[in-house]
Amino acid sequence: MQSDIKRLSLILLFAPFALWLLLLIILPHIGIVALSLREKVAPRVYEFGFGNYIDFIQEPIYWNTLLRTGSMSILVTILALLIGFPIAYYIAKIAGKRSRGALFLLCLIPLWVSDLIRAFGWILLLRETGVVSSFLQDIGLISQPIEFLYNDITVIIGLVYTVILFMIVPLVSTLDGMGDDMIEAGYNLGGSGFTVLRKIILPYAMPGIVSGCIVVFMMTAGSYLTPILLGGKNSSWFTEQIYDQFITRFNWESGAAFGFLLLAFTSLVVWLGLKLTGQTLANTVAKS
Amino acid sequence: MNDQAAYDLECTNITKDFGSVRAVEDVSFVIPSGSFFSILGPSGCGKTTLMRMIAGFEKPTSGDIRIKGRSVLDVPPNKRNVKMVFQHLALFPMMNVYDNIAYGLRCAGTPKSEIEPKVRNVLERIALPDVATREIHQLSGGQKQRIAIARCMVLDPDVLLLDEPLGALDLKLREAMKIELKLLQHQFNTTFVYITHDQSEALVMSDHVAIMNNGRFEQIGRPEALYHNPTTSFVAGFVGDSNRWKGKVAEVKSDSARVETDAGLTMICKRREGEALSAGQAVEIFVRPEFISAKKDGAADNADNTLTGTVDSVLFNGANSRVLVRGPSAELIEADVVVTGGPEDLRARDAVRLSWSAQQTMCFAV
Numbered sequence: 001m002q003s004d005i006k007r008l009s010l011i012l013l014f015a016p017f018a019l020w021l022l023l024l025i026i027l028p029h030i031g032i033v034a035l036s037l038r039e040k041v042a043p044r045v046y047e048f049g050f051g052n053y054i055d056f057i058q059e060p061i062y063w064n065t066l067l068r069t070g071s072m073s074i075l076v077t078i079l080a081l082l083i084g085f086p087i088a089y090y091i092a093k094i095a096g097k098r099s100r101g102a103l104f105l106l107c108l109i110p111l112w113v114s115d116l117i118r119a120f121g122w123i124l125l126l127r128e129t130g131v132v133s134s135f136l137q138d139i140g141l142i143s144q145p146i147e148f149l150y151n152d153i154t155v156i157i158g159l160v161y162t163v164i165l166f167m168i169v170p171l172v173s174t175l176d177g178m179g180d181d182m183i184e185a186g187y188n189l190g191g192s193g194f195t196v197l198r199k200i201i202l203p204y205a206m207p208g209i210v211s212g213c214i215v216v217f218m219m220t221a222g223s224y225l226t227p228i229l230l231g232g233k234n235s236s237w238f239t240e241q242i243y244d245q246f247i248t249r250f251n252w253e254s255g256a257a258f259g260f261l262l263l264a265f266t267s268l269v270v271w272l273g274l275k276l277t278g279q280t281l282a283n284t285v286a287k288s
Numbered sequence: 289m290n291d292q293a294a295y296d297l298e299c300t301n302i303t304k305d306f307g308s309v310r311a312v313e314d315v316s317f318v319i320p321s322g323s324f325f326s327i328l329g330p331s332g333c334g335k336t337t338l339m340r341m342i343a344g345f346e347k348p349t350s351g352d353i354r355i356k357g358r359s360v361l362d363v364p365p366n367k368r369n370v371k372m373v374f375q376h377l378a379l380f381p382m383m384n385v386y387d388n389i390a391y392g393l394r395c396a397g398t399p400k401s402e403i404e405p406k407v408r409n410v411l412e413r414i415a416l417p418d419v420a421t422r423e424i425h426q427l428s429g430g431q432k433q434r435i436a437i438a439r440c441m442v443l444d445p446d447v448l449l450l451d452e453p454l455g456a457l458d459l460k461l462r463e464a465m466k467i468e469l470k471l472l473q474h475q476f477n478t479t480f481v482y483i484t485h486d487q488s489e490a491l492v493m494s495d496h497v498a499i500m501n502n503g504r505f506e507q508i509g510r511p512e513a514l515y516h517n518p519t520t521s522f523v524a525g526f527v528g529d530s531n532r533w534k535g536k537v538a539e540v541k542s543d544s545a546r547v548e549t550d551a552g553l554t555m556i557c558k559r560r561e562g563e564a565l566s567a568g569q570a571v572e573i574f575v576r577p578e579f580i581s582a583k584k585d586g587a588a589d590n591a592d593n594t595l596t597g598t599v600d601s602v603l604f605n606g607a608n609s610r611v612l613v614r615g616p617s618a619e620l621i622e623a624d625v626v627v628t629g630g631p632e633d634l635r636a637r638d639a640v641r642l643s644w645s646a647q648q649t650m651c652f653a654v
Contacts, residue, residue: 179376179378181374181375181376181378182378182380184343184345184365184372184374184378185372185374185378185380186380186391187345187364187365187366188343188365188366188370188371188372189366189371189391189392189395189439189440189443190366190367190392190395190396190443191366191391191392191395192366192395195395199380199391200380203380203382203383204380204381204382206382
């Protein structure tokens, strides 16, 4: 009786999640894979085949875009980690109890504004007639307006800005769990500041670092608005290709293949990253 | 060896202020080489701050700290040869036992070939030769304790600081670790400075104990001296159990004094050497329960202090059994008794006569 109730409540609690997983994640992806394996041979006539994937391999611009998206996303992830770690360390370990909450809130504030508005904020700052350009002219550093938009550096800055919070949050929560005495013990036993960072703080924060990196990398590789708005036509972001195939060319089969390739590629990068750093999902993401 | 180096640790007039709060005030002490020194005090008395200053995590506002005769005020914590066992041990959870112990050696740049034998050696000395490859979470509480000590001792420190390391253990294990710590200290022959609020830990293990209160040292001495000859009322009340009365001096003699307590009892107490008492002065009186003999009423004796009352309750605790006696002034007085299980044992509501000598009656001016 008691165990029946337990089982029923477990099923009821689990049902919404299972439905969500099945209907919104697994089914659409099966659909995408099925769609990507169709070849159009004549109007409204389709055949099973790998033609869409072969197209992808044969056209360098496609896989170049994918590699470019992947490498820039890795760069964004590294930058977010390098900038985010000191911030997270400061919030979790150095700031006083009272200022900690305020600092955390400050990090969250940008999330209250939508992605789109934040990207337009950057455009206002960086365009040819924007704030930065005219300020530099006013103080006489440059003689004519400069366009800061539509280059890779701007895209990377914009992306780091968008995703860094998702690096800081898991880092703060793991670093928060590390007692100050752990760091003091590191010094007390003769470690220099660098040794303590390398041998104690970083290994301790590893679960947070890995989960932050995975989230940030996935978000960056899958982002659409920021690279398009800040990078313009030059951005060549892979999501733009997918959008093109679906909307502009109305080639759903090819778009589905690209979408699946992006998923497979990012999963591969994450897997490689885990292998190279000797981590597993179980002892990092599950722990943080 | 010159005179100075006979002391592993010397603190001179240490004061530490946090803002307007004075955490440690004018503390001075010396610790001879190879002894077990405890700092005993209630929580918040400044003992942890004092220890953190010795380890180098805090800088004293004034005063000097010398280790092996050399001032270490300007030496950063990672360069001081003072190692610390933290309250929660602070073993590194991402390393196994071997790496935890080897960490300090690697920091010191010990050659690889020497690290392994040193770690093996220290593990054998703490009687845990087989745990090198274990993870920290696989160890029991007592094992963690010993690993934390081994991690420090492998570096051969001048002084080992221990910050209430037994606090997290359960009672049985704590009793066992007390003896073990003392044995380890003998074995390593290193100076241990042990911080605790638990008087039995301090009394059992230490060669010398300093009693700390409100940032000051009240008294430094051997455990038995603190227990039998406290110099302040705080020490008398803090170390060991006591019956305690407030009163006024009625009459002063050459080696004793007569005191009337606020509740109306009269007691004879000894005068400690050099203590100036005058009639009418407010004093506090302490008498330890083991020096009060409780006998069934009617047995006459000629002790300095006697009073009669009724047994309120018997607190049976094996060899440490005690009776609570309600005296003539309705206060409860504790006295140790031997409970044999026979018919002569005291029981609740028995009439009883308490007696104790003036020698065991400590009196402090307040």
